Amino acid sequence: DEIKKLMLNKIKPDLKELEDRKSKKGIFVYNKTKFEFIEDKERINKIKNKIILEKGKIESLKGTGASTGLIKARARVVKTDTDLKEFKKGEILVAPHTEPRHTIYMKISSGVITDEGGITCHAAIVSRELSLPCVIGVKNATDIIKTGDIIELNGKTGTIKIIKN
Numbered sequence: 001d002e003i004k005k006l007m008l009n010k011i012k013p014d015l016k017e018l019e020d021r022k023s024k025k026g027i028f029v030y031n032k033t034k035f036e037f038i039e040d041k042e043r044i045n046k047i048k049n050k051i052i053l054e055k056g057k058i059e060s061l062k063g064t065g066a067s068t069g070l071i072k073a074r075a076r077v078v079k080t081d082t083d084l085k086e087f088k089k090g091e092i093l094v095a096p097h098t099e100p101r102h103t104i105y106m107k108i109s110s111g112v113i114t115d116e117g118g119i120t121c122h123a124a125i126v127s128r129e130l131s132l133p134c135v136i137g138v139k140n141a142t143d144i145i146k147t148g149d150i151i152e153l154n155g156k157t158g159t160i161k162i163i164k165n
Helices: 002-007 015-023 041-055 081-085 100-108 122-130
Strands: 027-030 035-038 060-062 064-067 070-077 092-095 111-114 134-136 150-154 159-164
Touching: 064 122, 070 111, 092 100, 100 122, 111 122, 122 134, 134 150
Parallel strands: 070 092, 092 111, 111 134
Antiparallel strands: 027 035, 060 159, 064 134, 070 150, 150 159
């Protein structure tokens, strides 16, 4: 509406307001009834990931490399205890986070990916102790990666490539 009114000379541009907007970084989202300007980086990333998910075009993800190593293997997304029971040796453990009870599965995994965590989280520390490639803080990894996907995990660069779904 604002652009239309400006083009039809129905309103005059507020130069100070335009200058303020120019300095902000964000995205405009149409939410069924209105446009909304979003500046919050975490909310922007969630929206971008949702759009990419809907288009089905995610080929790689980025997080923080927590333990070096490069591995290509099948993924096992673990959100529940039932998922843990189905874990197979050599799979890459993909979880929201890890806890001490996950350690026995980490020992037989070929790598670890978590949605959350910092460099001193459980997944990072145990992965370093076990010399497992590990990438932490990969937002929405458990939503994007599916059990059975073949992925390449680079624990040094913090990148994950989805090779085959």
